[in-house]
Amino acid sequence: MIELAVWNLTIPVGVPATVIDTPELVGGYQSDYFKSSDEMIRFWAPVNGTTTEDAIYPRSELRETYGDGSLHNWTYPSADNFLRAALEMDQVPSTGKVVIGQIHAYKSTSPMLKLEYQYKTTSQTGNIVAKYRKNPDSTPQVITIASGIKLNERFTYSIHLSPGGMLSVTTYGKTWSNSVDSTWKAHPLYFKAGVYPQDNSGYETEAGAATFYRLEVEHRTQ
Template sequence: MIDLATWNLSVPVGNPPATITTPQLLNGYKNNYFHSHTGTLFFWAPVTGSKTENAIYPRSELRETRSDGALRNWLYTASDNFLNATLTVNQVPSSGKVVIGQIHAFQSTQPMLKLEYQYKASKGSGSLVAKVRLRPHENSRVVTIAENVPLGKSFTYVINLTPSGTLKIKAANKLWARDISATWRTKPLYFKAGAYVQDNTGNSREGAQVTFSKLDIDHNKL
């Protein structure tokens, strides 16, 4: 079973969308948008779902917390920070795009990193694309990490932000690394993972479905 003791969950229902607390998750919470009783984590985000504040797309997505359910935010200089996942993208919307992992910045609308699966029907496969802001106030740059990642097939990613400020992304056995600006040092960060669909048009059967067979966070102290 995947440990849900350090996550809460946003699901795209209600106005504003519902937040499921850490204790609720540990108590076996499930609905059409999320469940964990099979030993894997199932996420479903229809394009017609409700949206969080300042977002234009729906999400069924976990957000990092402490074990008591309080929001966890961290400074990258304090530890070696990892988000490890093994997952399958089962369905994509007509845009072909779903965000499957993030490093977000606390009280900001702009994350440091979005890791996105982008499916191309013409190729019959997808790419893993990182949208990265190396400085807090710059526009994100787009980096293709891996290509020829099949829809419906399991793959692994590891997002690592080191205490010296090196951002490393290993996805589908490909590695990319770059140093971020020291101007991030004072910005509290947190991990997110799930299905953040990058589309908001279509019917209720269109959306992103993602299944995680492994998901964990490590903050290894220096």
Template sequence: MIDLGTWNLSIPVGSPPTTIETKQLLQGYDDKYFTSGSSNISFWAPVTGARTANAIYPRTELRETWSNGTLHNWTYTEADNFLNAKLKVIQVPSSGRVVIGQIHVYESTQPLLKLEYQYQDATKDGIIVAKVRFHPNDKKPRIFTIAEGIHLNETFNYVIHLNKAGLLSVKAHNMVWNDRISATWSKQQLYFKAGVYTQDNTGYTSEGGKAMFFNLDVDHNKS
């Protein structure tokens, strides 16, 4: 059972897109974009879905909250910060790209980290890339391939870890990448996101990103 008690959910419907609050998620919220069962949760974000302000792509994505539903933002120097997930990507849009995890920045349109599954027609499988902005003022992220050879419907794990010293590491499919971010990030309010952020906005209503998560856990270890 995935604990939904410290998340809210954005779904790609309405203007602005609808936010499903923490309390509602805990009561067993389900619709065509998000379903929760005893052993998994599923996300669907069609390319035709509504988009949040300043975003060019649709998303069905969880965002960290406190247990009372208020937004949970943190600075990385406070704790060792982990996002652990076990999932499978079921469908990708024509671009082949779906973001499955993020470290985002409060009141910013530019995340620190995007973890993205990229399906490749040539190999009929996918890679996991990390798109990292090492400094808050970076206009574009640097891109690193974390893992390769992950098929659609293949279950895999990822772990995003940002420690108190600013060391960012990403583990996926038994591969590991790490590097240190700029200390200027220590002044920024950060938060985790997870789900499906479809990196495409053209096509039929049947096109989009779909994923099923079997585990999703956030830890801020202050010890």
């Protein structure tokens, strides 16, 4: 069972986009954009959906919270921080790009990490790409971690940010790691997961969609 009591949900409806708070999510919220059961969660976000403030793309995406719905932000030196998922990509927009996991920075438009599935029509497979900021003001580095992942093929990913500032991503049998700059230490961070299509042009039938079979966060203190 995927624990929903540590998340809220943004869906691409309303202006700005609507946030479903944690108690409502735990209470059994279902919609076209988010369907959950004991075994899985399915996210769907059409390219013509609405966006959050300061964003240009729609999303159906979870964001870390506490059980009462208040936002859960953390600084990386305080714990070993993990986001783990098992999922399959069901649909991609015409750009082929969908963000499936993030380490975001509170009150910032510049996340530390975006983990992105990038589908290539020529090979009919996708790459898993990390877009990583060494420090809060840097331009993202783009690193291809794994390739050859088909639509509807189940795979896993794990994101780990250690108290010492080592960031690693493991997916599809491959691992990438790098240290973050100490200027990130004071920045409140939080995990996100779901589908965040990197596309905002087209009809409602064009969308990002994924089914998650496992999704968990852990902040492991010594």
